[in-house]
Amino acid sequence: MTRALLTGNGAAAWGARLAEVDYVPAFPITPQTEIIETLAGWYASGAMQGRLTTLESEHSMITAAAAAAATGARVFTATSSQGLLYAMEMMFATPGWRAPFVLVNVSRAVATPITLEPDHTDVLAARDCGFVQIHCANAQELLDSVLIAYRVAEHPGVRVPVLVNQDGFYLSFTREPVELPSMDSVRRFLPAFAPGEVAFRASKPVSQAVAVLGGASYSYFRYELHLAVMQALVAYEEAAQAFAAEFGRRYSAVDTYRCDDAEVVFFMIGSFAAKAGDAVDRLRARGERVGLVRPRLLRPYPADAVREALRGKRAVAVIDQNLSMGFGGVLYAELAAALQGRPAMPMLCSYVGGLGGRDIRVEEFFAMAAESRNAAASGAVPATRLLYSGGELREVRKLQAIAAAERGEAGARP
Amino acid sequence: MFRIRFHGRGGQGMKTAGNILGSAFFGEGFEVQDAPRYGAERRGAPLFSYVRASRTPIQERGVIDNPDLVVVADESLMMLPAAGVMQGVTADTVILINTRDAQGWQARARFPGVVLAVPAIAASPPGGTPPLQSAVCAGAAARLVGVIRRETLAQAVRLELDARGRLMLDQDLRWTLAAYDAMSAHAGCVRERVAERNGVTAAPDWIDVPQDSVRRAAPDIHATASSEQSLTGTWRSFRPVIDPGHCNRCSWICGTLCPDSAIRVDADRTPHIDYDHCKGCLVCVAVCPPHAIRAVAEGKAAACEKIAQ
Numbered sequence: 001m002t003r004a005l006l007t008g009n010g011a012a013a014w015g016a017r018l019a020e021v022d023y024v025p026a027f028p029i030t031p032q033t034e035i036i037e038t039l040a041g042w043y044a045s046g047a048m049q050g051r052l053t054t055l056e057s058e059h060s061m062i063t064a065a066a067a068a069a070a071t072g073a074r075v076f077t078a079t080s081s082q083g084l085l086y087a088m089e090m091m092f093a094t095p096g097w098r099a100p101f102v103l104v105n106v107s108r109a110v111a112t113p114i115t116l117e118p119d120h121t122d123v124l125a126a127r128d129c130g131f132v133q134i135h136c137a138n139a140q141e142l143l144d145s146v147l148i149a150y151r152v153a154e155h156p157g158v159r160v161p162v163l164v165n166q167d168g169f170y171l172s173f174t175r176e177p178v179e180l181p182s183m184d185s186v187r188r189f190l191p192a193f194a195p196g197e198v199a200f201r202a203s204k205p206v207s208q209a210v211a212v213l214g215g216a217s218y219s220y221f222r223y224e225l226h227l228a229v230m231q232a233l234v235a236y237e238e239a240a241q242a243f244a245a246e247f248g249r250r251y252s253a254v255d256t257y258r259c260d261d262a263e264v265v266f267f268m269i270g271s272f273a274a275k276a277g278d279a280v281d282r283l284r285a286r287g288e289r290v291g292l293v294r295p296r297l298l299r300p301y302p303a304d305a306v307r308e309a310l311r312g313k314r315a316v317a318v319i320d321q322n323l324s325m326g327f328g329g330v331l332y333a334e335l336a337a338a339l340q341g342r343p344a345m346p347m348l349c350s351y352v353g354g355l356g357g358r359d360i361r362v363e364e365f366f367a368m369a370a371e372s373r374n375a376a377a378s379g380a381v382p383a384t385r386l387l388y389s390g391g392e393l394r395e396v397r398k399l400q401a402i403a404a405a406e407r408g409e410a411g412a413r414p
Numbered sequence: 415m416f417r418i419r420f421h422g423r424g425g426q427g428m429k430t431a432g433n434i435l436g437s438a439f440f441g442e443g444f445e446v447q448d449a450p451r452y453g454a455e456r457r458g459a460p461l462f463s464y465v466r467a468s469r470t471p472i473q474e475r476g477v478i479d480n481p482d483l484v485v486v487a488d489e490s491l492m493m494l495p496a497a498g499v500m501q502g503v504t505a506d507t508v509i510l511i512n513t514r515d516a517q518g519w520q521a522r523a524r525f526p527g528v529v530l531a532v533p534a535i536a537a538s539p540p541g542g543t544p545p546l547q548s549a550v551c552a553g554a555a556a557r558l559v560g561v562i563r564r565e566t567l568a569q570a571v572r573l574e575l576d577a578r579g580r581l582m583l584d585q586d587l588r589w590t591l592a593a594y595d596a597m598s599a600h601a602g603c604v605r606e607r608v609a610e611r612n613g614v615t616a617a618p619d620w621i622d623v624p625q626d627s628v629r630r631a632a633p634d635i636h637a638t639a640s641s642e643q644s645l646t647g648t649w650r651s652f653r654p655v656i657d658p659g660h661c662n663r664c665s666w667i668c669g670t671l672c673p674d675s676a677i678r679v680d681a682d683r684t685p686h687i688d689y690d691h692c693k694g695c696l697v698c699v700a701v702c703p704p705h706a707i708r709a710v711a712e713g714k715a716a717a718c719e720k721i722a723q
């Protein structure tokens with residue numbers, strides 16, 4: 001095993017390489033491009049056997065991925081943000097083909113306005129489509145999760161695609177030390193795909209994109225897909241255990257940090273959770289009992305593990321790096337549903353922050369912990385708060401004043 | 415932990431400088447994080463990269479707002495507030511500027527801490543290729559932190575520049591090490607911070623964002639500029655020049671594939687490049703079947719033009 005500096009994108013590409021994927025349909029988009037450039041280089045040099053094809057859009061790319069997967073090939077692909085949204089029709093259509101493949105999404109906030117930096121509104125738009133979703137916080141976890149993802153996707157009781165998520169810039173372009181597993185150990189953990197009946201051949205045509213008439217048969221097929229995704233809870237646990245046995249790194253469905261005796265916990269996904277971990281250490285140094293709960297698996301929703309992690313806590317600051325227009329934070333809504341009606345569950349406080357890569361500062365974590373603790377004491381649920389400062393609004397106002405002056409508006413000053 | 419930021423312009427290799435320094439720290443057994451941060455993705459636009467190095471696993475992520483060392487490869491950035499060179503610096507921060515006038519900048523920026531100049535490394539032979547900025551900046555920074563040995567730095571340069579397919583590795587290495595040696599008087603002046611800021615921090619000044627009128631709240635741009643009016647020709651570092659003797663008047667390849675529609679073809683099928691808008695991507699150079707388009711360094715092309723006039 002060697003330790004090297006890799007970006008998140010490099011780690012994702014190494015995951016695909018070590019999984020010895022047969023086929024990579026590709027379409028570039030910042031900040032994902034480096035993944036397919038790296039793989040293209042390896043195919044060109046002969047370091048990887050198989051084929052990378054550039055498609056004319058993400059819509060075709062996901063179609064090609066699922067079609068190739070239906071023949072029993074091991075398939076890898078990657079996208080981001082607007083690309084994921086453009087692929088959305090096929091994101092919903094292909095899981096029903098019951099062909100396993102792995103998609104890495106590099107989270108980048110969605111338009112309008114256009115930006116390059118991350119939040120999770122893109123990946124959460126794919127929440128309901130039938131892909132398993134694994135969310136990563138660092139480059140090592142990303143490489144390892146790609147390998148775990150194939151085990152889960154190819155599990156005979158699951159057989160749906162898996163999306164592995166990383167944050168653009170904060171992870172995709174950040175180099176950090178990563179242990180590269182040896183090919184032998186990866187082959188032990190992830191043997192070649194035994195496709196069984198996943199074996200579409202042109203000589204034996206099967207139609208997988210079928211139509212049904214009548215809600216009863218439709219409901220049956222959709223519910224079967226739901227059950228297959230739910231089954232991934234079991235398959236994920238098995239894969240995570242086997243992974244720990246082979247490589248010594250344990251990735252539970254819900255990660256907990258300094259939680260055992262915690263009274264207040266932060267609840268968030270992705271690489272910004274490192275900032276919460278840092279805040280936890282600082283608050284602990286001051287004697288405050290604070291922890292961090294970070295779900296890795298978001299689909300299927302690890303409700304039991306989440307409840308287990310939060311039982312007996314006084315308050316949870318849920319930090320959503322996404323915004324569901326007209327509602328608020330998605331993680332908050334789902335967590336409230338998971339805890340509803342259970343005994344000994346904590347007060348939930350909802351925060352929306354880190355949109356478009358906006359930093360979440362240590363003093364904001366301190367304030368969220370204090371506010372949540374107070375809410376638990378008073379019993380009054382605070383309204384969802386956008387993490388946003390007066391100073392930030394003043395900067396926006398300055399730009400608006402310039403815009404108004406450019407339009408020649410009288411009394412342009414806000 | 416050490417926290418270091420490199421500021422430069424697109425094309426000056428600040429990502430590479432961060433990678434070299436990151437690899438050198440890693441070679442010394444540190445946990446490392448290094449990353450570039452792009453704004454507009456083009457040559458000449460301000461960008462920065464950053465490096466964290468710690469003896470324990472790193473719990474931070476993203477932009478560094480409390481740097482121990484700031485390296486500035488292009489002194490014109492000092493006057494550009496948007497470049498954020500001085501962001502978060504304190505009297506304990508060391509600033510290393512590519513300048514002949516470190517004292518002057520110290521005075522202009524009213525900065526109480528240490529300001530040093532990136533050592534001037536002469537091209538060899540005189541008049542030859544100027545030294546690679548990234549190599550020089552990384553070499554100087556590596557000496558200032560005081561925990562990177564010369565051999566480890568050399569190893570890091572080989573690793574990073576080899577991966578980029580640099581042909582003149584020996585020369586790059588000489589420049590890096592020359593910069594490292596030139597900073598010996600200041601070795602270790604950038605200190606590893608052990609005690610972190612655990613003290614009481616000010617409460618965030620959170621506000622409730624108000625609802626504004628649509629006219630104000632929609633992210634529209636109302637300035638009267640258009641693609642035609644913004645002269646992207648100033649972005650160019652190389653200029654495509656068509657040799658009419660070799661152009662076989664295919665009439666469409668360069669003109670169709672130019673991503674900026676900067677090539678017009680006239681009635682007798684001759685292509686003309688609009689240098690006000692050609693941004694120098696050199697796609698046309700790559701696609702012209704008879705290789706009738708050359709890339710000429712912008713400085714040279716401009717000088718020739720002057721002479722011709």
Ligand code: SF4
Nearest residue numbers: 672692693695696698
């Ligand atoms: S260099 Fe690029 S922008 Fe300029 S004319 Fe050629 S293709 Fe167009």
Ligand code: SF4
Nearest residue numbers: 661662664665668702
């Ligand atoms: S592509 Fe080459 S040959 Fe064709 S018009 Fe352009 S310069 Fe002439």
